[in-house]
Amino acid sequence: xxxxxxxxxxxxxxxxxxxxxxxxxxxxxxxxxxxxxxxxxxxxxxxxxxxxxxxxxxxxxxxxxxxxxxxxxxxxxxxxxxxxxxxxxxxxxxxxxxxxxxxxxxxxxxxxxxxxxxxxxxxxxxxxxxxxxxxxxxxxxxxxxxxxxxxxxxxxxxxxxxxxxxxxxxxxxxxxxxxxxxxxxxxxxxxxxxxxxxxxxxxxxxxxxxxxxxxxxxxxxxxxxxxxxxxxxxxxxxxxxxxxxxxxxxxxxxxxxxxxxxxxxxxxxxxxxxxxxxxxxxxxxxxxxxxxxxxxxxxxxxxxxxxxxxxxxxxxxxxxxxxxxxxxxxxxxxx
Amino acid sequence: xxxxxxxxxxxxxxxxxxxxxxxxxxxxxxxxxxxxxxxxxxxxxxxxxxxxxxxxxxxxxxxxxxxxxxxxxxxxxxxxxxxxxxxxxxxxxxxxxxxxxxxxxxxxxxxxxxxxxxxxxxxxxxxxxxxxxxxxxxxxxxxxxxxxxxxxxxxxxxxxxxxxxxxxxxxxxxxxxxxxxxxxxxxxxxxxxxxxxxxxxxxxxxxxxxxxxxxxxxxxxxxxxxxxxxxxxxxxxxxxxxxxxxxxxxxxxxxxxxxxxxxxxxxxxxxxxxxxxxxxxxxxxxxxxxxxxxxxxxxxxxxxxxxxxxxxxxxxx
Numbered sequence: 001x002x003x004x005x006x007x008x009x010x011x012x013x014x015x016x017x018x019x020x021x022x023x024x025x026x027x028x029x030x031x032x033x034x035x036x037x038x039x040x041x042x043x044x045x046x047x048x049x050x051x052x053x054x055x056x057x058x059x060x061x062x063x064x065x066x067x068x069x070x071x072x073x074x075x076x077x078x079x080x081x082x083x084x085x086x087x088x089x090x091x092x093x094x095x096x097x098x099x100x101x102x103x104x105x106x107x108x109x110x111x112x113x114x115x116x117x118x119x120x121x122x123x124x125x126x127x128x129x130x131x132x133x134x135x136x137x138x139x140x141x142x143x144x145x146x147x148x149x150x151x152x153x154x155x156x157x158x159x160x161x162x163x164x165x166x167x168x169x170x171x172x173x174x175x176x177x178x179x180x181x182x183x184x185x186x187x188x189x190x191x192x193x194x195x196x197x198x199x200x201x202x203x204x205x206x207x208x209x210x211x212x213x214x215x216x217x218x219x220x221x222x223x224x225x226x227x228x229x230x231x232x233x234x235x236x237x238x239x240x241x242x243x244x245x246x247x248x249x250x251x252x253x254x255x256x257x258x259x260x261x262x263x264x265x266x267x268x269x270x271x272x273x274x275x276x277x278x279x280x281x282x283x284x285x286x287x288x289x290x291x292x293x294x295x296x297x298x299x300x301x302x303x304x305x306x307x308x309x310x311x312x313x314x315x316x317x318x319x320x321x322x323x324x325x326x327x328x329x330x331x332x333x334x335x
Numbered sequence: 336x337x338x339x340x341x342x343x344x345x346x347x348x349x350x351x352x353x354x355x356x357x358x359x360x361x362x363x364x365x366x367x368x369x370x371x372x373x374x375x376x377x378x379x380x381x382x383x384x385x386x387x388x389x390x391x392x393x394x395x396x397x398x399x400x401x402x403x404x405x406x407x408x409x410x411x412x413x414x415x416x417x418x419x420x421x422x423x424x425x426x427x428x429x430x431x432x433x434x435x436x437x438x439x440x441x442x443x444x445x446x447x448x449x450x451x452x453x454x455x456x457x458x459x460x461x462x463x464x465x466x467x468x469x470x471x472x473x474x475x476x477x478x479x480x481x482x483x484x485x486x487x488x489x490x491x492x493x494x495x496x497x498x499x500x501x502x503x504x505x506x507x508x509x510x511x512x513x514x515x516x517x518x519x520x521x522x523x524x525x526x527x528x529x530x531x532x533x534x535x536x537x538x539x540x541x542x543x544x545x546x547x548x549x550x551x552x553x554x555x556x557x558x559x560x561x562x563x564x565x566x567x568x569x570x571x572x573x574x575x576x577x578x579x580x581x582x583x584x585x586x587x588x589x590x591x592x593x594x595x596x597x598x599x600x601x602x603x604x605x606x607x608x609x610x611x612x613x614x615x616x617x618x619x620x621x622x623x624x625x626x627x628x629x630x631x632x633x634x635x636x637x638x639x640x641x642x643x644x645x646x647x648x649x650x651x652x
Contacts, residue, residue: 024634050600117632212618215625215651217423238651243629257589257600262626265607268428268486270641271628274652 025057028120030154031102032056033090036063036071036110037078044110045069047256055116058101062090083149084179088167091155095164103128105160108152113251113259118244119154122197122205132156133187134195136206137231138180144194145231146184150249151206153180155192162190198232201275203242208249211259214240243275377513378576379503379569381608382494387640399641401497402489405471406432407460409453410479412440419443420617421479424624427646428485430471435460454553455543458535465528472497472525480613481520481582482620484627486643487610488522491571491579493641497524500566502558505580513568514558518582520611521557522571530564537563577606582613585623621651628652 032053036045045061049069053059064086066073074089076082087107094105104123108114126132134154135147147153155163163186166172172186187194197205207214209226218236227234234240251259390398406429410418418434422443426432434445437456446463450456457476464474473492477483495501501524504515515521523531534541541560551559558568571579581588588605596603615623628645629652645652 115630115632117634121633211622211625215621216618217621238625241625241629243631244633245630254586254590254593257593257604258586259626259630261585261589261601261605262623263630263632264635265601266484266605266609266627267607267631267637268484268627268643269490269608270639270643271486272642272644273629273631274645275629 024117024120024124025055028104028124029057029102030104030106030116030119030123031058031060031094031098032106032108032114032116033060033062033094034108034110034112035083035086035090036061038063038065038067038071039078040110041067041069041071044253047253048108048110051256051260052114052116056106058098060090060094060098062086062093081177084174084177084182087179087183088174091160091163092167095160099157099160103157104154105157106152106154107149108247109150109249111251111256112150112152112247112249113256114152114247115245115263118205118242119246121244122246123154126156126195128156129158130156131158131162131190131192132195133159133192134197134206136197136204136208137194138229139231140229141181142184142188144184144188146181146187147194148206148208148229148249149178149180149183151208152247152249153183153206159187159190159192162192163187166190196232197246199242199244201239201242202232203235203239204232205242205244205246207241207245207247210248210250210255211241243273377506377567377569379491379495379501379571380574381491383574384640386494390640395640398493401472402493403430403471404473404475404485404488405430405464405468406483406485407464407474407476408432408434408479409457409460409476410434410443410445411437414479415440415442416617417479417620418445420620421482424620424651425483425485427649427652428643429475431469433460433464433467434479435463452544454551454556457553457557458543461528461531462535465532468525468528474523474525474528475520476517476523477520477611478517480615481518481611482613482615482623483520483611484609487579487608489643490608490641491610492522492524495524498526500524500527500530500564501569502527502561502566503569503571505578505582506568506570509555509558512555512558512562514555515568516580516582517552517554518613519580521554527561527564527566530566531560534560534564571610573606573608575606579606579608579610581605581609581611584615584619585612586619587614588612624651 034045034048034053041061041063049059049061061069061071062074063071064074064076064078065071072090072093074086074093076085076089090107091105106114106119122134133147133156136151136153137145138148139145163172163183166186166189171189174182175185176182199205213226214236215238217238223230223234227236248259406426408418408421408426418440419442422434434443435448435456436445437451438449439445439447446460448456448459450459460476468474473488475483475485475488491503492501501522502515503522505519506513507516508514535543540563541556561567573579585605589600592600592604612623
């Protein structure tokens with residue numbers, strides 16, 4: 001499988017950019033759909049609506065019944081055995097009604113917490129017209145593996161087209177109840193490529209369990225049960241998780257607001273985060289870039305290659321980095 | 336007999352009413368009395384953003400140098416897990432952190448005060464810290480079951496002069512006495528420490544070994560000694576009046592807020608610049624450490640007037 005832009009030896013990345021967030025939401029449009037049910041609207045889904053749901057370009061709450069929540073009613077009944085049917089119908093609905101409204105399509109559970117800004121940043125250097133799919137990669141059952149359903153996974157526009165076409169043409173069928181495995185099989189059949197969502201330090205961004213499963217330090221030990229399916233070698237302790245994490249799962253209502261507080265509110269005044277792009281670069285490169293940027297007031301490099309520098313004053317800097325070896329797989333560009 | 340009984344009753348009732356009236360007036364009097372003694376800033380807030388922006392570079396760097404914190408962490412072997420957690424997490428952000436223990440542990444380093452009595456131990460720790468302060472001028476006393484964000488503590492005291500007596504935290508009342516709650520951390524300025532060392536010599540007003548009959552908690556003993564030194568407790572809050580020092584855990588506070596303010600849970604709950612939380616388990620503290628110092632949304636940048644760098648040789652912040 002040949003790769004285009006994603007196979008780079010020099011990676012173009014962004015340093016501190018004040019205005020990235022709002023610009024990004026128009027450049028990297030994400031439609032989120034949340035797998036939910038009538039019983040959960042009050043106990044779970046409302047907390048998503050109160051926290052991260054509003055950060056999606058479009059958010060759809062998919063249930064067996066339509067309601068004023070608002071939920072989309074899929075023609076499926078509730079229950080674990082129906083999950084893959086729900087997924088299929090949900091993507092078909094989105095394909096019919098919203099294909100042009102977004103570039104990327106995220107599926108999440110009603111107990112998943114998602115940081116949209118970090119998802120957009122991760123997706124920003126990838127092309128939604130390519131058949132790509134990102135999430136937390138699991139190994140078993142399928143040759144190329146599949147992405148954990150609970151941690152959330154995201155399909156490019158082309159991947160969504162192929163998924164729907166697969167069912168339309170009979171190449172993909174409802175062959176399992178386990179939605180993430182089922183979808184993974186269809187992705188493999190339709191030649192959708194699996195992305196690597198880890199950050200440049202190899203830390204995971206999508207998480208199928210809450211943060212307290214991964215962060216506490218452990219003495220070296222064989223994989224605990226919740227890390228058995230991992231495709232990449234799991235790391236326990238602080239190295240488990242990226243600073244720019246994208247999701248956590250099995251998050252109850254209290255934890256949902258707690259994570260919201262940690263991510264968007266509580267912070268140490270004046271603290272310079274340890275893992276910032278600029279620490280990886282040589283001073284000469286920064287100085288050169290700043291001078292050029294200041295002088296030209298334009299983006300240093302071709303925006304198509306993923307540099308999202310905007311015509312702004314010296315607050316935004318676009319830098320060329322020669323320090324990362326990309327191993328030929330589609331990977332997330334970030335710190 | 337009835338006649339005698341009823342005048343006895345009248346006497347009792349009159350006496351009772353008299354007592355009530357007198358104590359009623361007394362509370363009024365002592366109310367106004369303490370009003371006069373009360374510090375001007377009973378509610379202590381950080382310097383405003385506008386003020387900060389007006390400052391010159393040299394003033395800013397002076398303040399940054401001045402606002403360095405000595406952490407006194409009061410441990411016991413029973414609290415070994417939290418001791419280890421504090422050692423591995425927030426204490427790394429103090430300019431100097433010293434663990435003071437009741438008895439030594441083979442596993443972790445600490446200044447062994449060899450003292451079982453908590454008040455006596457606190458006194459010894461304060462004395463030790465004052466003698467070893469070097470050029471540090473702010474002191475933070477906490478148990479390892481408290482988690483502190485030292486950068487936010489520095490922000491709170493940034494524009495306060497440590498050669499003035501400050502005694503800050505979450506304030507509570509014990510009768511007439513305002514004291515700072517131990518479980519949410521106690522902030523003391525250098526001048527306060529100096530006055531404490533002085534008043535410790537006063538065996539009557541600030542005894543080391545208290546009444547054997549009942550034990551007063553160290554937090555109120557401390558407040559009493561400080562009161563005699565002319566130092567009064569102040570409640571640390573943010574610009575909106577939200578308390579910065581909490582003895583409850585984050586999830587407990589969020590849970591309360593979900594009950595009281597369901598429409599606006601996080602906004603109503605806790606300050607963005609909170610300094611302490613308590614009652615959290617070891618794994619909750621590891622998650623909090625990640626949540627404070629690492630987890631963030633790409634693109635949200637802040638332009639703070641101060642700069643604090645990550646500590647050396649640390650991987651969880």
